[in-house]
Amino acid sequence: xxxxxxxxxxxxxxxxxxxxxxxxxxxxxxxxxxxxxxxxxxxxxxxxxxxxxxxxxxxxxxxxxxxxxxxxxxxxxxxxxxxxxxxxxxxxxxxxxxxxxxxxxxxxxxxxxxxxxxxxxxxxxxxxxxxxxxxxxxxxxxxxxxxxxxxxxxxxxxxxxxxxxxxxxxxxxxxxxxxxxxxxxxxxxxxxxxxxxxxxxxxxxxxxxxxxxxxxxxxxxxxxxxxx
Amino acid sequence: xxxxxxxxxxxxxxxxxxxxxxxxxxxxxxxxxxxxxxxxxxxxxxxxxxxxxxxxxxxxxxxxxxxxxxxxxxxxxxxxxxxxxxxxxxxxxxxxxxxxxxxxxxxxxxxxxxxxxxxxxxxxxxxxxxxxxxxxxxxxxxxxxxxxxx
Numbered sequence: 152x153x154x155x156x157x158x159x160x161x162x163x164x165x166x167x168x169x170x171x172x173x174x175x176x177x178x179x180x181x182x183x184x185x186x187x188x189x190x191x192x193x194x195x196x197x198x199x200x201x202x203x204x205x206x207x208x209x210x211x212x213x214x215x216x217x218x219x220x221x222x223x224x225x226x227x228x229x230x231x232x233x234x235x236x237x238x239x240x241x242x243x244x245x246x247x248x249x250x251x252x253x254x255x256x257x258x259x260x261x262x263x264x265x266x267x268x269x270x271x272x273x274x275x276x277x278x279x280x281x282x283x284x285x286x287x288x289x290x291x292x293x294x295x296x297x298x299x300x301x302x303x304x305x306x307x308x309x310x311x312x313x314x315x316x317x318x319x320x321x322x323x324x325x326x327x328x329x330x331x332x333x334x335x336x337x338x339x340x341x342x343x344x345x346x347x348x349x350x351x352x353x354x355x356x357x358x359x360x361x362x363x364x365x366x367x368x369x370x371x372x373x374x375x376x377x378x379x
Numbered sequence: 380x381x382x383x384x385x386x387x388x389x390x391x392x393x394x395x396x397x398x399x400x401x402x403x404x405x406x407x408x409x410x411x412x413x414x415x416x417x418x419x420x421x422x423x424x425x426x427x428x429x430x431x432x433x434x435x436x437x438x439x440x441x442x443x444x445x446x447x448x449x450x451x452x453x454x455x456x457x458x459x460x461x462x463x464x465x466x467x468x469x470x471x472x473x474x475x476x477x478x479x480x481x482x483x484x485x486x487x488x489x490x491x492x493x494x495x496x497x498x499x500x501x502x503x504x505x506x507x508x509x510x511x512x513x514x515x516x517x518x519x520x521x522x523x524x525x526x527x528x529x
Binding site for chain 1: 382383384386387388389390391392394395397398399401402403405406407409410411413414416417420
């Protein structure tokens with residue numbers, strides 16, 4: 152049992168891969184390196200997929216690509232509303248990133264989303280985007296006023312929401328990834344041969360994608376709320 | 380990892396921004412550009428088709444009008460021709476009748492002249508005969524007188 156705990160803790164820990172000798176040493180963590188790998192793969196894929204796009208007589212690859220991109224856009228348009236169209240690319244990028252980050256554990260990498268700092272950063276970006284969208288739509292005055300809506304009594308709750316929203320976003324994602332990881336580790340120990348593979352389909356693949364979906368869906372919903 | 384580390388958060392934020400830039404620059408923009416270009420092209424084609432259809436409809440109505448005009452004109456021409464033919468016929472008939480009247484008149488006057496002439500001839504003949512007879516009578520009377528006086 153101690154071995155299991157130790158093993159789990161070790162798996163949970165995010166190693167410092169190397170340190171940049173600047174400002175007294177900037178540590179680069181495993182999650183950041185894995186994110187770089189994801190970014191490199193995405194960049195490569197984008198470059199390959201986008202090559203040779205044509206307006207007329209599109210290739211089958213292009214048709215699939217266009218369909219995927221427009222479906223993604225359409226999905227976010229439904230969620231985020233007419234006013235938030237400008238934020239669709241960011242949400243789509245985050246959705247793809249979280250999706251890949253959750254699934255990359257299958258390839259033997261340590262999922263970046265298992266590092267709470269990554270989910271904190273994602274949630275911070277989301278809340279900044281949400282509030283910025285609100286300010287951009289309503290102006291600073293309108294944005295400040297919107298805290299007292301629909302009635303002044305809810306002011307404290309609305310202010311609290313600034314912290315609650317990112318916290319829930321962050322913890323939901325991190326908790327799900329962590330939880331499914333712990334359950335999978337336990338399953339692997341208790342019923343080793345076939346069963347973990349079946350559960351892995353749910354915990355690693357399904358849950359990972361669902362969490363990516365939930366994260367961007369909620370962010371989109373909040374942006375819609377802020378821009379209405 | 381459960382502990383928070385500012386550098387890790389900062390790096391992740393930088394990574395996210397770069398990732399967003401990559402997605403935007405290398406995937407969404409090119410693909411959306413293509414989609415919009417195609418939409419524009421299709422819209423333009425639709426507009427062109429609509430325009431052509433309108434043109435065709437207009438031309439059709441023009442041709443129909445022209446055809447209608449031509450038919451009316453043809454009817455008019457035929458009507459005119461009929462009227463003129465009728466007039467011509469009437470004129471001819473009139474002329475013919477006048478001529479016939481003339482000829483009749485002339486024939487009548489000829490006959491009258493002839494009659495008069497015949498009468499005149501007859502009168503002349505009769506006068507001549509009477510003169511002859513008178514002459515003969517006078518001659519006979521002279522002879523008679525001469526005979527008796529002898």
